[in-house]
Amino acid sequence: MSVSVLDVIRFLGGVSGLLQVASVLGLVLLLLKAAQLYLHRQWLLRAVQEFPSPPSHWLFGHMHELQNGQELQELQKRAEKYPCASPRWLWGSRVSLVVYDPDYMKVILGRSDPKSDGSYRFMAPWIGYGLLLLNGQTWFQHRRMLTPAFHYDILKPYVGLMADSVQVMLGKWEELLSQNSSLEIFGHISLMTLDTLMKCAFSYQGNKQADRLTPEGRWNHRACQLAHQHTDRVIKLRKAQLQEEGNLEKVRSKRHLDFLDILLFAQMENKSSFSDKDLRAEVDTFMFEGHDTTASGISWILYALATHPEHQQKCREEIQSLLGDGASITWGHLEQMPYTTMCIKEALRLYPPVPGVGRELSKPITFPDGRSLPKGFLVLLSFYALHHNPKVWPNPEVFDPSRFAPDSSRHSHAFLPFSGGSRNCIGKQFAMNEMKVAVALTLLHFELAPDPFRLPVPTPKIVLMSKNGIHLHLRKLL
Numbered sequence: 001m002s003v004s005v006l007d008v009i010r011f012l013g014g015v016s017g018l019l020q021v022a023s024v025l026g027l028v029l030l031l032l033k034a035a036q037l038y039l040h041r042q043w044l045l046r047a048v049q050e051f052p053s054p055p056s057h058w059l060f061g062h063m064h065e066l067q068n069g070q071e072l073q074e075l076q077k078r079a080e081k082y083p084c085a086s087p088r089w090l091w092g093s094r095v096s097l098v099v100y101d102p103d104y105m106k107v108i109l110g111r112s113d114p115k116s117d118g119s120y121r122f123m124a125p126w127i128g129y130g131l132l133l134l135n136g137q138t139w140f141q142h143r144r145m146l147t148p149a150f151h152y153d154i155l156k157p158y159v160g161l162m163a164d165s166v167q168v169m170l171g172k173w174e175e176l177l178s179q180n181s182s183l184e185i186f187g188h189i190s191l192m193t194l195d196t197l198m199k200c201a202f203s204y205q206g207n208k209q210a211d212r213l214t215p216e217g218r219w220n221h222r223a224c225q226l227a228h229q230h231t232d233r234v235i236k237l238r239k240a241q242l243q244e245e246g247n248l249e250k251v252r253s254k255r256h257l258d259f260l261d262i263l264l265f266a267q268m269e270n271k272s273s274f275s276d277k278d279l280r281a282e283v284d285t286f287m288f289e290g291h292d293t294t295a296s297g298i299s300w301i302l303y304a305l306a307t308h309p310e311h312q313q314k315c316r317e318e319i320q321s322l323l324g325d326g327a328s329i330t331w332g333h334l335e336q337m338p339y340t341t342m343c344i345k346e347a348l349r350l351y352p353p354v355p356g357v358g359r360e361l362s363k364p365i366t367f368p369d370g371r372s373l374p375k376g377f378l379v380l381l382s383f384y385a386l387h388h389n390p391k392v393w394p395n396p397e398v399f400d401p402s403r404f405a406p407d408s409s410r411h412s413h414a415f416l417p418f419s420g421g422s423r424n425c426i427g428k429q430f431a432m433n434e435m436k437v438a439v440a441l442t443l444l445h446f447e448l449a450p451d452p453f454r455l456p457v458p459t460p461k462i463v464l465m466s467k468n469g470i471h472l473h474l475r476k477l478l
């Protein structure tokens with residue numbers, strides 16, 4: 001079969017015709033998309049017109065605020081300059097209202113808007129759809145089911161387990177101090193809080209503080225798989241154990257129920273609404289929420305005390321008179337350290353471990369000052385900016401524990417390290433206990449001072465971290 005020159009020309013003509021049609025179609029689609037983006041941007045602009053904000057680029061918005069490593073400072077400037085809340089543009093067609101006023105917080109946290117997809121979706125492969133990420137009716141069911149896991153009867157025996165983990169860490173610090181008097185504490189504290197959580201929530205007796213997982217490694221895909229395998233193993237073992245032990249009452253009479261028991265018994269009762277996947281998501285959620293947050297909290301509290309020796313000493317004296325050498329710290333002691341508790345709260349104000357949370361408005365909202373936003377709008381509740389807002393906290397940068405003195409008063413939504421409303425932190429009491437135990441035992445054993453050459457630089461990841469770690473000088477006391 002022969003192909004003539006004419007055939008080739010005809011064929012090419014056909015191809016170029018097709019290409020022309022495709023390019024026209026492409027152009028039309030592009031124009032439609034551009035028109036859609038333009039209209040959406042106009043809608044957003046109208047929605048936020050009552051809320052002034054720092055000048056923004058039409059395309060890059062306020063991206064520079066996030067990229068120059070000054071995000072926290074920029075938030076603080078907003079709180080100083082723009083009352084209650086201000087829009088933050090991410091690219092030209094995406095905006096969220098950053099909120100840092102107690103009345104605004106109260107209105108939003110009093111509703112039941114879902115978590116904003118953009119701020120949370122990236123966590124799903126890691127922790128699954130557990131309590132933190134769920135919304136609506138399923139969230140409500142799980143929350144009701146898990147609440148008994150935080151009853152004080154369950155939390156009481158955890159104090160001893162927490163103290164054991166802290167003592168292991170302090171022992172390690174003592175050894176390390178013979179080589180160097182300055183120590184990066186964040187990494188050690190993360191291992192310690194993971195250890196504590198594994199012991200309390202899953203009665204896991206391994207020693208997480210001797211395992212080696214690098215902070216970088218924890219966040220990669222392999223680590224995700226490893227964590228899931230680990231979770232599956234823990235669940236499988238316990239299921240087998242429970243089958244041997246019998247029903248809830250029998251188990252309860254033999255040993256204290258932990259978080260995993262409560263989940264598994266709940267699953268037995270509600271098999272249809274609570275799958276194995278749901279169970280794993282809850283376990284992973286607790287592993288994440290229950291240790292990174294407290295690690296951040298404890299690290300920043302110790303840093304705050306290191307930089308304020310007079311308050312540090314006052315706490316130490318309070319703890320010494322309560323505990324002596326601290327060999328046995330119990331639940332009963334935790335309510336008897338008022339000054340230390342004030343310092344812990346003041347540090348949580350200055351360095352909130354969860355710097356902010358996001359919501360997507362499921363219906364329009366009107367704030368107490370009459371300004372409003374339409375349904376579908378994104379809001380970022382910045383606890384960091386709230387806690388550093390000079391209209392809420394005079395001289396916000398000053399570490400002043402007396403703000404939390406027993407006779408002090410403040411707006412119900414001025415201090416929100418654990419958020420508020422129905423979606424507040426379910427682990428608040430657990431976290432406060434762990435922070436008290438860790439701070440009390442550390443102060444009994446060591447005097448803390450900052451390392452002036454390596455001051456921490458707070459940076460908002462999912463939890464508040466320091467770009468360069470938290471380095472402290474420690475001096476052995478006991």
Ligand code: HEM
Binds near residue numbers: 290358
């Ligand atoms: C200092 C330590 C902690 C801080 C500052 C903290 C803070 C918070 C905040 C701000 C939220 C709200 C998140 C949002 O709305 O997106 C939250 C939720 C949550 N926290 Fe904590 N948390 C801490 C410790 C813990 C611990 C120890 C556990 C578990 C053992 C825990 C479990 C959870 C869970 C499961 C949720 C989701 C609750 C729900 O949506 O119903 N947290 N936490």
